[in-house]
Amino acid sequence: MGAGKVSIRHVHKAYGAFKALDGISLDIQPGEFLTLLGPSGSGKTTLLNIIAGFERPDSGSLMVDEVEFITRPPHKRDLGMVFQNYALFPHMDVFDNVAYPLKLRGIDRASIRSRVMGALETVHMDKLAARRIGELSGGQRQRVALARAIVFEPRILLMDEPLSALDKNLREHMQMELKRLHNRLGMTTVYVTHDQQEALTMSDRIAVLDRGKVIQLDTPQNIYDHPNCKFVAGFMGETRFLPVERRDSGYHLDSRSLRLASEPLHRGANGWLIVRPERLRWAGNAQRDNRISGKVMDIVYRGDSHLVSISLAGDHEISIRHTGSEGKELPVPGQDLELWLTPEASVVVGDAIQ
Numbered sequence: 001m002g003a004g005k006v007s008i009r010h011v012h013k014a015y016g017a018f019k020a021l022d023g024i025s026l027d028i029q030p031g032e033f034l035t036l037l038g039p040s041g042s043g044k045t046t047l048l049n050i051i052a053g054f055e056r057p058d059s060g061s062l063m064v065d066e067v068e069f070i071t072r073p074p075h076k077r078d079l080g081m082v083f084q085n086y087a088l089f090p091h092m093d094v095f096d097n098v099a100y101p102l103k104l105r106g107i108d109r110a111s112i113r114s115r116v117m118g119a120l121e122t123v124h125m126d127k128l129a130a131r132r133i134g135e136l137s138g139g140q141r142q143r144v145a146l147a148r149a150i151v152f153e154p155r156i157l158l159m160d161e162p163l164s165a166l167d168k169n170l171r172e173h174m175q176m177e178l179k180r181l182h183n184r185l186g187m188t189t190v191y192v193t194h195d196q197q198e199a200l201t202m203s204d205r206i207a208v209l210d211r212g213k214v215i216q217l218d219t220p221q222n223i224y225d226h227p228n229c230k231f232v233a234g235f236m237g238e239t240r241f242l243p244v245e246r247r248d249s250g251y252h253l254d255s256r257s258l259r260l261a262s263e264p265l266h267r268g269a270n271g272w273l274i275v276r277p278e279r280l281r282w283a284g285n286a287q288r289d290n291r292i293s294g295k296v297m298d299i300v301y302r303g304d305s306h307l308v309s310i311s312l313a314g315d316h317e318i319s320i321r322h323t324g325s326e327g328k329e330l331p332v333p334g335q336d337l338e339l340w341l342t343p344e345a346s347v348v349v350g351d352a353i354q
C-alpha cells in the first residue's frame with residue numbers, strides 16, 4: 001500500500017461571515033499518522049472534508065504527491081474514509097458493504113472476493129461476512145467501516161471521530177488496533193478527534209486547532225510538555241494555571257523567584273505557570289525553591305491514585321496526584337500542605353502564541 005504526501009497551503013473557508021478555516025497550512029508526510037485535535041467548532045471536520053473533496057475551500061491549495069487536488073472529485077482522490085456514524089449500508093451484509101468501493105471501481109468478481117476477505121481478516125471480521133449491519137455491535141460496525149475504507153488500498157486514510165460512539169474500554173482497545181493497523185499498512189492517516197488522550201496515544205504528530213487556525217503542530221510529547229500557549233496547555237490533561245510575573249531577574253510566583261529548567265518560549269511581561277497533578281511533588285526540607293503552600297479542599301479516588309485538590313492564596317486552585325509511591329500519607333481535607341514545583345515541570349506559557 002503506497003502512502004501519499006498531503007500539502008495544504010493557506011486554506012480559507014467561510015460560511016457567510018463566519019471563518020471556519022482561517023489560513024491553514026500543513027504538510028502531512030507519507031505514512032504519517034496526523035491528528036487534528038481541537039474543541040467543537042474549531043474546523044477539524046471542515047478541513048478533513050476539504051481533503052476528501054466534499055467541500056471546496058474559498059482559497060488556498062491542496063496538493064497530494066505534488067498534484068493539485070482542489071478541483072478533483074472525491075471518488076478520484078484515492079482516499080479511504082471512516083466517519084463517526086460509520087455510514088454503512090444497513091440493507092447490505094458485511095461482505096457487500098466492504099465490496100462496494102471495489103464494485104464502484106469495476107474490479108472483477110474473483111479479485112473482489114479475495115480482497116474483501118483479506119480486508120475483513122485484517123479487522124478480525126471475516127467470520128461475520130454474511131451478517132447484516134443491524135446485527136452487529138458498535139465495535140463490529142466500526143471494524144466493517146474500517147475494512148471498507150482500506151479495501152481498495154488507498155494512499156490516504158481519513159477518519160472523523162471514528163471511535164466516539166464506542167464505550168471507553170472498547171474505544172481504548174480500538175485505539176491500539178487502529179495504531180497497529182496503521183503501523184502494518186503504512187498509509188498516510190489524518191485523524192479527527194476532540195479527545196486529547198486519544199490524540200496523544202495514537203499520533204505521530206498532532207495539529208491543535210482553534211477557531212480555524214493551527215495553533216501548534218508537533219509530536220504528542222512536545223505538545224504535552226512544551227505547549228506554545230495557554231490554550232494548548234489547557235487542552236492537554238488536567239491543567240491548572242498560576243499567574244506569574246516577569247521581572248528582570250526572571251519569573252516570580254507570589255513575589256518569590258521561580259526556578260525553571262529552560263528559558264520559556266514566552267518572553268512577554270507576565271505569563272502562566274502550567275501545573276499538572278502528576279508533575280507536582282510534596283515538598284521536603286531539602287527543597288528551598290519553587291515551593292507553594294496550600295490547604296486541602298477535597299480528595300477524589302481515581303482507582304490508581306487519589307486526586308487531591310488544594311486551594312492557594314489568591315483564590316487559586318491546583319491538584320496533585322497521590323499514589324502513595326513517595327511514602328507520603330494521604331492528606332485529609334483542611335490540612336495545610338507544602339508542595340514543590342520541580343524546575344523540569346515548571347513551564348511558563350503566554351496567553352497567545354509568541
Ligand code: ATP
Pocket residue numbers: 015020038039040041042043044045046047194
Ligand atoms: P466538532 O468537533 O463539533 O465536529 P469541528 O472542529 O469538526 O467540530 P467543523 O464541523 O469543521 O468543526 O465546523 C467549524 C465551524 O464551521 C462550526 O462553527 C460550524 O458550525 C461551521 N460550519 C460547518 N459547516 C457549516 C455549513 N455547512 N454551514 C454553516 N456553518 C458551518
